[in-house]
Amino acid sequence: MISIRNLSKSYGDNLILKDISVDIEDGAVIAIIGPSGCGKSTFIRCLNLLEQPDSGQIFIGAAEITKKGVNIDAVRQKLGMVFQSFNLFSHKTVLENVILAPMKVLKLSQEQAVRDALEYLEMVGIANRADHLPSQLSGGQKQRVAIARCLAMHPEVILFDEPTSALDPTMVDEVLSVIRKLVRSGLSCIIVTHEMNFAKNVATKVFYMDEKGIYESGTPSDIFERPQREKTKIFINKLKVFSGEYKLSEIDLYEILRQVTEYCLKYDMNKRETNKITLICEEYVTNLMKRRVSDERIAIFLRYNENDDSKEIMFKDNFSPENHFESPDFDEMSVLLIKGFTKSVEYRRENGQNVFELKL
Numbered sequence: 001m002i003s004i005r006n007l008s009k010s011y012g013d014n015l016i017l018k019d020i021s022v023d024i025e026d027g028a029v030i031a032i033i034g035p036s037g038c039g040k041s042t043f044i045r046c047l048n049l050l051e052q053p054d055s056g057q058i059f060i061g062a063a064e065i066t067k068k069g070v071n072i073d074a075v076r077q078k079l080g081m082v083f084q085s086f087n088l089f090s091h092k093t094v095l096e097n098v099i100l101a102p103m104k105v106l107k108l109s110q111e112q113a114v115r116d117a118l119e120y121l122e123m124v125g126i127a128n129r130a131d132h133l134p135s136q137l138s139g140g141q142k143q144r145v146a147i148a149r150c151l152a153m154h155p156e157v158i159l160f161d162e163p164t165s166a167l168d169p170t171m172v173d174e175v176l177s178v179i180r181k182l183v184r185s186g187l188s189c190i191i192v193t194h195e196m197n198f199a200k201n202v203a204t205k206v207f208y209m210d211e212k213g214i215y216e217s218g219t220p221s222d223i224f225e226r227p228q229r230e231k232t233k234i235f236i237n238k239l240k241v242f243s244g245e246y247k248l249s250e251i252d253l254y255e256i257l258r259q260v261t262e263y264c265l266k267y268d269m270n271k272r273e274t275n276k277i278t279l280i281c282e283e284y285v286t287n288l289m290k291r292r293v294s295d296e297r298i299a300i301f302l303r304y305n306e307n308d309d310s311k312e313i314m315f316k317d318n319f320s321p322e323n324h325f326e327s328p329d330f331d332e333m334s335v336l337l338i339k340g341f342t343k344s345v346e347y348r349r350e351n352g353q354n355v356f357e358l359k360l
């Protein structure tokens with residue numbers, strides 16, 4: 001088991017990872033997903049000490065690897081790493097790349113190292129290129145050699161840092177297939193990936209990273225089908241969000257409608273949908289403007305889910321409850337129009353606010 005306790009890491013003044021604590025069980029296949037720049041690579045690079053954490057502890061079993069004076073080669077042997085950019089020695093053949101570390105670090109004889117290397121090259125389907133130089137290989141083949149080189153060190157866990165990001169799309173599958181094969185053989189892996197289907201189908205657990213930490217974790221179905229937290233939902237559902245908050249005394253209705261139209265057009269909504277959304281916003285805001293009081297505020301949120309094409313509008317305002325949408329003061333035609341354009345309208349009071357959720 002890998003246990004991480006209160007891990008933090010900054011680059012200069014830029015705090016990237018804040019106080020992460022998590023356990024990774026033996027045999028787990030962890031997919032790490034999250035927006036670009038959230039610290040996924042930094043996190044796994046800290047695990048095998050390619051980056052030095054600023055604080056916190058990492059244990060492999062009972063052994064603390066973050067302790068002063070630890071043997072870094074031994075740590076990296078246990079936690080092998082496959083990089084986005086392969087990192088093969090360009091002047092050495094495929095075979096030489098694979099036997100180098102086992103001879104140097106594991107002190108294997110050349111004969112033994114070659115025997116092992118050919119076995120691993122066979123496993124990743126590239127033994128017939130053992131005498132080639134990396135420059136004679138495609139990106140996918142180079143990455144498979146890098147995986148064989150990692151396996152030759154008998155790691156307990158392999159860390160994959162976006163292993164397919166540098167590849168031509170036609171080569172992604174051959175590398176993912178090899179990783180899938182390793183996973184099936186029982187090897188523990190931690191994979192930083194932007195390949196959501198791969199994460200969904202191969203991982204035993206998914207870490208969604210955001211806000212400098214593991215923002216939400218769970219099984220692939222937890223994360224991909226039932227994400228609980230807002231940012232995970234937005235990331236997973238590819239939600240395109242618009243939000244605007246306005247002080248009623250300063251409101252410029254036409255500016256709001258312009259912003260809403262711009263949002264709809266940006267995400268390729270058709271003219272009909274765009275008109276519906278802007279009309280609903282117009283009706284709602286106009287009705288509230290009529291009863292302008294001192295310092296009332298309204299907020300408009302639009303959410304468009306690209307996966308299932310669903311659209312939602314949410315209005316929040318801090319008017320008193322009797323001023324809400326279905327109250328007699330609200331223009332009857334507006335209510336009919338809004339209801340006619342939507343599949344459902346839900347009203348609730350939340351934290352002293354009126355909240356309307358409309359599904360289109």
Ligand SMILES: Nc1ncnc2c1ncn2[C@@H]1O[C@H](COP(=O)(O)OP(=O)(O)OP(=O)(O)O)[C@@H](O)[C@H]1O
Binds near residue numbers: 034
């Ligand atoms: N060696 C470094 N020195 C300074 N800043 C760095 C260094 N490495 C990464 N960063 C910054 O730290 C942040 C996190 O980077 P990291 O590569 O860990 O993110 P990521 O989630 O893996 O991103 P991506 O998905 O785009 O690869 C980024 O803002 C990046 O620019």
